[in-house]
Amino acid sequence: MRYATTLGAGLLTLALTGCAGVLTNNATAGQSGDDNTVTLYAVSGPEVTDPILGAFKSKHPGIKVNRIGLPGTGEAFARVRAEKDRPLGDVIWGGSSELYTANADLIAPVELPNDAATVAKDPDHIWHATDLLFQAIAVNTDKFPDAAGHPKTFADLAEPGYAGGKVGFATPKSSGTSYSLLTTMVTLHDWDYVDRFVKNARMLDGSTAMFNMVKDGEVGTSFINEDLGAKWIDAGAKIKLIYPEDGVSGQIGSAGVIKGAQHEAAAKTFVDFLMSKEAQQIMVDEVQRRSSRGDVPAPKGLPPVEQLKRADVDEKWAAEKKDEILAKFDDAVKSAG
Template structure:
């Protein structure tokens, strides 16, 4: 049975019974039976279950590898991997912005996955520190009942006093996508990044959300007029009937990939490499646009019909290395400014 048919069958079964795991933090692979060590794999993932479950299930069926999945926010999981460096538990970090993975580079072992030559050079890394999974443009969204399309055109709107206290944005220390959005905004506006962060933080008027998912909820139900999110999440909400509009900022946006990485000292390294290979296989990459509103990182997999062509979108020069090296500085500046303090 092909991957798409397997996933369709699995989706039906999943709707009837979510009996693949135990608690929220440790989900797949829990049962009274445990295979030999050479047949196991431990994945830490920040992906939603709807993304990782069908991919992991298919990987298990194709390889016979027993997979345990532990979930959490990308920052939380990266910190866990760092804390476990002396005795690693995880084999793979699946998901999270590449800036975060690069910031924890000493926790990972470079690996060049099979089919790496099929990857779009814009979304890959030559040294193999991480393996790209999908590309995720940052967009603005607005409530169609509260604002017209003409009122929201770009990043400058996030600094407008007219929208003070009406913007939905999550803590970038918790949400990797919001960190990417923050750096994208400063790159697009082209001013002193500290000043733009201070102006934006002030415009939130103390309204910072605790998860990126809450951004869509706030805008959709009118709790906020506009917000910042990823293209995938926005398109998913629109397809589900949410009355929100989507804007690709006129000043430019980013399409930073989320990725996977091989944990240094992984207990099941061979199986981890097999999984990294699988994530960029043509079968999985085709699934991204067809099922998840995500963009493939392969040059030989076409963009899903629901997604606008990348060539029609204006992009900024997003410096992943700068974002990684200055991650702590950006987050500290954000926290300082959001606290209402005046900078020196």
């Protein structure tokens, strides 16, 4: 995963005044002409957004947030593209950074004060890092009790006769998590690896099935977002998380200011707050995701990011060549029978 590690000068200082803030959650955008309103297209669910929205309301009572929940980042960008000539939203929050890069024509490039504190930075200032999310190999220890046979690497999962049986894997067309995993596989081991891996894979319709089937013991091995895996382990699930030694797949959770936003100043204030230490501590303590900041430690149960060997996936390639990558994966699945 490639990203800048430094930030240039010219940070924006933002200040807004106004009337008392109101937090709403309805399905209609662009209803208020108030300069102190932010229409938010939220990809993540309320379990992620609500704690931070509550803190924003307390910190900035003069800015109203109109939260509109959308089922996925693709749907959010499709809506913004349809509204391009007359933008109704101000901010997109949620989804991985490569999707923002792929839709850079829809996002305003803005440099914000808290960008400097994040460990992942977009040199073009399109996306702003709100959290870090890594994927681990998940093993069901009841279904696959032999610890000596547990995989240590992506490479292990493509071995003929893999001891763990079929590996649950969601189709990357419908799963952003699997798309990140796929681009990591290709980056680490090229397409010959993918051809071998899919022979060991049990293809599933989406991320939820990929996560649940290993938890429920329907497959012995799968992949999982680490925050969910850690929560399930705390709740007693018989699963084990393994961070691949040959490289860990990850996503930079992001937000962006929509180009042509009606309430651009308030939108900048909101996105900058998402990266603040206050909001990021809530991300760790209440949402239980990794912070995008270097000065906020990882949630309990997750290893420090410095201990992980992160795969260096070319974000531009993953974004611009997505259709080609997905088509090549489909060909591999068909060839595997």
